[in-house]
Amino acid sequence: MVNNLVDKAKKNIDFQSGEIFPPSSNYENLDQKQKRVQQTTQDIDQQLRKAAQLHRDGYLGEAKEIYVSQAERMMEVIKETSDAVEFSNAMKQQLKTTITKAEQIKNEIEGMQQKKVTVKSQPNQQIQYQPQLQPQMQQQYNPQISNDNQRKPVSVAEIVQKQIGMPDAQRREILSKLDQNMVKVIMETIIDHGPGIKWEDIEGLRDIKKAMVENIIYPQMRPDVFTGLRAPTKGILLYGPPGNGKTMIAKAVATECRSTFFSISASSLVSKWMGESEKLMRTLFSLAAIQQPSIIFIDEVDSMLTKRSSDEQEASRRLKTEFLIQLDGVGSSSSGILVIAATNRPFDLDEAALRRLTKRIYIGLPDKDARLGLINKLIKQVDTDLSVKDLDQIATASKGYSSADLTAFVKEAAMEPIRELPAGQLMKIKNASQIRKVNKRDFEKAFRLIQPSVSQQSLLEYKVWHQNNPSSM
Template sequence: MDSSYGNFSYSQQRSTQSPMYRTADSSISSVSRGNGFDRSAEVSSLAFKPTKQLMAPDQQRKFSGQSSRAHTPPSFASLKGSLGGSRSGEAFGKFASSVMSEHGDEHRPHLPHAMPGLAVGTATSSAHSAEDQLKGSDPCLVEMVTTEIVQQGPPLDWSDIAGLELAKATIKEEVLWPMLRPDMFSGLAALPRSILLFGPQGAGRVLLGRCIASQLGGAFLRLSGSTLVTKWLGEGEKIVQAAFLVARCRQPAVVFISEVDMLLSAQLSEESPVNRIKGELLMQLDGVLTSPEEHVLVVCSTSKPEDIDESLRRYFMKRLFIPLPDSTARQQIITQMLSQHNYCLSDKEVALLVQRTEGFSGLDVARLCQEAAVSLLHAMPGADLTTMLPSQLRPVTYQDFENVFCKIQPSISQKEMDTYTEWNKMFGCSQ
């Protein structure tokens, strides 16, 4: 967790029961401090239970012991065609970070330090009410939400995301702090409980959503607007309702909705079946915005902010532009990607790569590095890869990058970037 939270004695509480982030037995302390939410409630009180197997001890140690190498949790890679499945244009990996703590996602909020201003009883009552509603829901639907929309994986730190310093600072200061320390923000105007992240694909919006959940020590639920209006059109509104019920049971929780423009488009006709999903989503957003005692945060993402009905922009109290990576961020990505391979590039050649990737998204830069590394294998058509050791491959050189620049071009046009910049000037919060 960001060190700034340590000033108020906030560290993520560890849990031996959490189906989201398990930790090795050796790291469990009999006395632990939380970020304001008690995970000690019994799991049996939940109206539903995930059926996915908890991570094995060796996997727990793997997640809790890694600090600088990029790693992708198996559950992310295995979700195909699901509501929470990762889009290729949304995330581009992780970067070097300090040792990350394991977080739990139990459902009952409680403040062990008795900080003033946190409505513990009301939030707990909300969780119980959500449990009661889940008991009457379709078990198969709840099972699908629990296993596919609730995403599992190791926690993220801000340093795992290259660049985006303005967006990260805004989220920490104006979204996370009010949730973690409501006693310090009492009496102020309505605090942000729903935010919109907009910008080009592959810039790191999903990573930001996952990091927010990690900083809250909460569950991360991911919905896809495109999947809701295609594959799950007939059941879309029920899935949205169930997802928010699960979030309230597991609060603190982050509900992340990608491609939200497909649900809130101004182009929807009155007869469109998508309107049922839209109506349910707006009702849930109203519930979140009018229930400040609940610890549920809605993070929506879009690469087409101009398509969102202008009358619905008011639902997003913070609208943050997530731009392409600057030169410093691109250098971080390139360095991290190269660290996973044997390479032979001088500082001058790395600087030249950073210069030549101007206008690339984070995903574009990552693909460029991957293509350069794979090109080594293409240059060995007769080699037996089944018996070859990684040490037998020659180092990646600048010439390998030179050879693949013709294949990997920026996926975002300057016209698109101009559109984002103009929309940000008019409606964004990070001008």
């Protein structure tokens, strides 16, 4: 939903394509129009404030819905006011911000859902939302809200009992100095207890899986071999266009490796821990040191490590500085901590942060084999009427699609037979085998509906960035 909207918005902003909204009514005079636009704008502002409040209160689903609906309204206003250049440009700016917010929240929700954490919701709503871990709420924080049954909360004492790396006394001493509430929250929500995504769930990216194994799994298995010249890297940056498996790769590493895996989304760190985020960062690295070998995965790191600018907020500057200090600590000692960061926007990253993420891995669009593999894997779940040749043709024709686009595309095709059912029929059929098979025409239709989300232009930007910032390992 958000993705479609973003595409729609981009089209609207970049090309003024004009096909998105019907022409506005001719019967309205200028004055009336101005009034209506003014009213709409005021109402949008009010709704945005409401969304921001809901977001702060942790009602992520509701906040996202409002941002999405208001973005749609803004697009309408932009279209209508294209003659008032200044106004419409300001609106476009606001639209971009709104979409970014909706996307951020969407990612937060997905992150929570992947960790099976229930998302907080307002009492009379159907959708499930996540409990928000605002710093001031930690005192009353109730682990039962966010833990599913399989995940056992880990007590601080248990960590200490774990026989790893550091002598017990030293670990106990470090631990005693940390904020116990924060430790608890980290243990319960930031540590990924797996099992989640496996290597075989990830289509394609063979070389990248190999690189991850070489950099992470092997050094853990034979720390004695991987020393000196062969010492493993301490900072990995996964970058590339959205929707091609960066987050998945990190999650698979969590499942397959023996390290304690701390997973945190930078955007939620920034938004939820405002004021306390540097302390959380410090606590996180201390815990990671105690529990080594550890991996700290920071998703969407760009929202935390943007280039320094003069209008930057004091709090975010401090968080960034803290992160760099912690990274330096990791880099200089044989601490057994590896930091993996992921971003769609490497161009925005702070130079100092980049210098510390020495191994940079580009995760690009899937090639034909990977696309075919993914289509085959997805389509297996339904009855189809497709030959090997048909599938091959679909894989060829979907060049330029990201893995996430492809997933949406195959889902779209798989929905066609359901859509064709006459009203009421869906309830009457006995089982799924009574639905007609998915055929080639369904895919042709899906091709028209789902377009690639990554532009040639942005692929070029990654290429240029890659040339200017080669991996130093």
